[in-house]
Amino acid sequence: MKNTSTFHAGQAVPLERDNIDTDQIIPKQFLKSIKKSGFGQNLFDAWRYEDEGFPGQDVSLRKVNKEFILNQDKFLDSDILISKKNFGCGSSREHAVWSLLDYGFKVVIAESFADIFYNNCFNNGLLPIVLDSKEIDQLLDLADQRQQIEIDLENQIIFSVDSEIAHFDIDPFRKKCILEGLDEIGLSLTHSEQIKEFEKNRILDSPWIFIDEKENG
Amino acid sequence: MSYTLYDKLWNLHEVTQRADNTYLLYIDRHLIHEVTSPQAFEGLKLAGRSPWRISANIATPDHNVPTTDRSKGLEGIYDEVAKLQVVTLDDNCKEHDILQFDIHDRRQGIVHVVGPEQGLTLPGMTIVCGDSHTSTHGALATLSMGIGTSEVEHVLATQCLKTSKLKNMRVTISGELQDGVTPKDVTLAVIGQIGTAGGTGYAIEYSGSVIENMSIEGRMTVCNMAIEAGARAGLVAYDKTTEDYIRNRPFAPKGEKWLEAINQWKDLISDKGSYFDKEIIIDGSSIAPQVTWGTSPEMVIDIDGSIPEPTSDSMKHALDYMNLESGKRIKDIRLDQIFIGSCTNSRIEDLREAAKILEGKKISSTIKRAIVVPGSGLVSKQAIEEGLDEIFIQSGFEWRAPGCSMCLAMNPDQLGDGEHCASTSNRNFEGRQGYGGRTHLVSPATAAASAIQGSFVDVRDFIS
Numbered sequence: 296m297k298n299t300s301t302f303h304a305g306q307a308v309p310l311e312r313d314n315i316d317t318d319q320i321i322p323k324q325f326l327k328s329i330k331k332s333g334f335g336q337n338l339f340d341a342w343r344y345e346d347e348g349f350p351g352q353d354v355s356l357r358k359v360n361k362e363f364i365l366n367q368d369k370f371l372d373s374d375i376l377i378s379k380k381n382f383g384c385g386s387s388r389e390h391a392v393w394s395l396l397d398y399g400f401k402v403v404i405a406e407s408f409a410d411i412f413y414n415n416c417f418n419n420g421l422l423p424i425v426l427d428s429k430e431i432d433q434l435l436d437l438a439d440q441r442q443q444i445e446i447d448l449e450n451q452i453i454f455s456v457d458s459e460i461a462h463f464d465i466d467p468f469r470k471k472c473i474l475e476g477l478d479e480i481g482l483s484l485t486h487s488e489q490i491k492e493f494e495k496n497r498i499l500d501s502p503w504i505f506i507d508e509k510e511n512g
Numbered sequence: 513m514s515y516t517l518y519d520k521l522w523n524l525h526e527v528t529q530r531a532d533n534t535y536l537l538y539i540d541r542h543l544i545h546e547v548t549s550p551q552a553f554e555g556l557k558l559a560g561r562s563p564w565r566i567s568a569n570i571a572t573p574d575h576n577v578p579t580t581d582r583s584k585g586l587e588g589i590y591d592e593v594a595k596l597q598v599v600t601l602d603d604n605c606k607e608h609d610i611l612q613f614d615i616h617d618r619r620q621g622i623v624h625v626v627g628p629e630q631g632l633t634l635p636g637m638t639i640v641c642g643d644s645h646t647s648t649h650g651a652l653a654t655l656s657m658g659i660g661t662s663e664v665e666h667v668l669a670t671q672c673l674k675t676s677k678l679k680n681m682r683v684t685i686s687g688e689l690q691d692g693v694t695p696k697d698v699t700l701a702v703i704g705q706i707g708t709a710g711g712t713g714y715a716i717e718y719s720g721s722v723i724e725n726m727s728i729e730g731r732m733t734v735c736n737m738a739i740e741a742g743a744r745a746g747l748v749a750y751d752k753t754t755e756d757y758i759r760n761r762p763f764a765p766k767g768e769k770w771l772e773a774i775n776q777w778k779d780l781i782s783d784k785g786s787y788f789d790k791e792i793i794i795d796g797s798s799i800a801p802q803v804t805w806g807t808s809p810e811m812v813i814d815i816d817g818s819i820p821e822p823t824s825d826s827m828k829h830a831l832d833y834m835n836l837e838s839g840k841r842i843k844d845i846r847l848d849q850i851f852i853g854s855c856t857n858s859r860i861e862d863l864r865e866a867a868k869i870l871e872g873k874k875i876s877s878t879i880k881r882a883i884v885v886p887g888s889g890l891v892s893k894q895a896i897e898e899g900l901d902e903i904f905i906q907s908g909f910e911w912r913a914p915g916c917s918m919c920l921a922m923n924p925d926q927l928g929d930g931e932h933c934a935s936t937s938n939r940n941f942e943g944r945q946g947y948g949g950r951t952h953l954v955s956p957a958t959a960a961a962s963a964i965q966g967s968f969v970d971v972r973d974f975i976s
């Protein structure tokens with residue numbers, strides 16, 4: 296039942312563990328990178344490959360761990376991740392969210408999320424959804440049967456092909472941000488006129504702050 | 513209505529309140545280094561945005577630069593990944609026409625040393641940098657805070673920081689310091705008293721006669737470690753000392769504008785009767801030279817003290833890591849390495865303070881390595897003009913090129929496994945200065961005197 300207010304419809308992959316931490320999501324050796332993109336190939340690196348990864352490697356030459364669920368043929372094109380309790384615990388690094396997005400995930404559904412990770416998701420446009428364990432179990436079944444899962448963010452409902460599975464809660468402001476495609480910067484930029492106005496006055500009041508630095512020194 | 517200095521700085525910069533009840537605070541100055549900026553520039557590009565106001569941004573590489581041979585420039589950075597971070601900073605600055613003091617520039621240095629030194633840090637400003645020790649700049653009556661990479665991008669794109677208001681704390685250090693007791697000891701003593709979370713949610717204004725009589729360099733040392741007390745910002749009121757420090761700095765206003773500026777800056781003090789949510793008063797004359805014995809800056813004690821009985825698991829763990837037992841006298845800790853440097857203590861005054869003690873003396877033969885790393889190319893130049901480099905070298909120190917160096921050991925300057933180091937930096941976390949390294953935070957004077965002794969020594973005895 297394709298809904299007009301669908302935020303995302305796709306295939307889910309279950310990662311049935313509690314406490315998946317940011318070090319597991321993206322191991323520390325990849326943090327030296329200067330990029331926000333390109334982390335996808337090392338998402339869950341220690342689980343996905345049989346050898347130890349390091350930055351700058353050609354991952355196509357590495358031996359893949361066929362047991363790991365993301366590598367199983369039937370889950371290869373998943374873009375919804377389903378997990379259990381306390382997903383994203385550990386450090387505040389945004390690299391974890393960047394990795395999930397870069398891999399192609401649009402939505403992460405879990406029983407609970409670590410606080411900072413949850414915030415970081417919204418800062419980067421990845422939708423985190425909290426459901427209870429019974430609802431999660433239902434979704435896990437659907438994922439296993441390769442049924443499409445549909446997320447209606449507007450009405451905060453998750454559907455399967457033929458029925459409604461669950462309602463979910465989300466802060467109205469954050470919902471608006473995700474729906475309108477506004478990240479923090481975008482949102483602040485809706486105040487551009489006020490910033491310009493403020494800046495104009497600041498230049499008048501304290502002009503020495505605005506000297507062209509290149510002319511000095 | 514009376515306002516605190518923090519409130520005044522806030523009011524000068526509040527642009528608006530967003531729908532989510534956070535505020536947009538206008539940012540006058542944005543300092544950039546190589547480690548936390550690449551993803552922010554990349555994010556900007558991916559979103560098709562460009563920096564709001566180019567001239568607000570100033571960059572310099574510091575964390576990854578080598579402190580030995582600088583003649584090779586970029587080629588002297590042997591870790592390819594580290595080099596790429598520095599090159600990326602170069603590229604981003606070129607692309608956006610951002611002023612950078614690059615690896616070849618004689619003004620290059622630790623970002624928190626360079627800003628004030630160049631007059632890029634001016635009273636009344638809001639300053640941010642993707643680095644927690646941005647609190648340093650508060651010494652010049654600015655509101656300065658460290659930010660994360662998403663926020664770096666946000667500031668680049670909007671010239672604003674999205675933030676909430678902090679509470680006001682005042683730490684008053686009254687009386688007069690004893691000879692040999694320095695700003696580093698003051699800031700460590702404050703952390704020892706309020707703890708590393710004591711300032712969480714606050715901006716700390718440092719005041720009292722000790723601060724009033726302190727140089728700007730000293731005030732920067734104090735504000736630098738506000739973050740180790742948990743506070744995102746440290747502040748000191750504007751006064752004649754501030755004015756004298758800024759006058760004639762390269763980027764400071766000149767002529768008419770200077771007069772206009774100092775007239776405006778006069779108001780950058782907390783009004784009489786302004787309200788502080790928390791007040792701490794410390795008698796300055798009671799502060800002894802400080803030494804940390806554990807793996808958190810709050811695990812600090814007087815030089816003539818002994819390691820305390822552990823009262824928590826984290827204390828036990830710290831003693832284990834440091835290979836120390838309770839009851840052991842601080843003065844009995846043997847040292848392997850000495851590090852004088854970092855954004856806390858690498859300014860000309862710090863080097864003078866250490867050189868004064870080292871002059872005509874040799875460091876102990878038991879010290880494996882002692883290095884001094886000036887905070888910037890200009891600090892280095894000044895020190896050389898004053899002959900300080902010679903004093904250090906004669907005494908057995910290695911004289912290095914400017915950068916963060918062994919403060920966080922991202923470049924090759926590192927402690928060996930198990931080595932004890934008297935360090936003038938700001939964090940004694942496990943492994944911070946090298947895998948298995950054991951850091952003791954001290955002042956430059958204590959580091960120098962202890963280098964001569966080979967173990968910790970009370971610099972007050974040393975100078976009398």
Ligand code: SF4
Nearest residue numbers: 645854855916919920
């Ligand atoms: S000197 Fe140390 S604390 Fe200061 S900016 Fe560099 S790494 Fe950070």
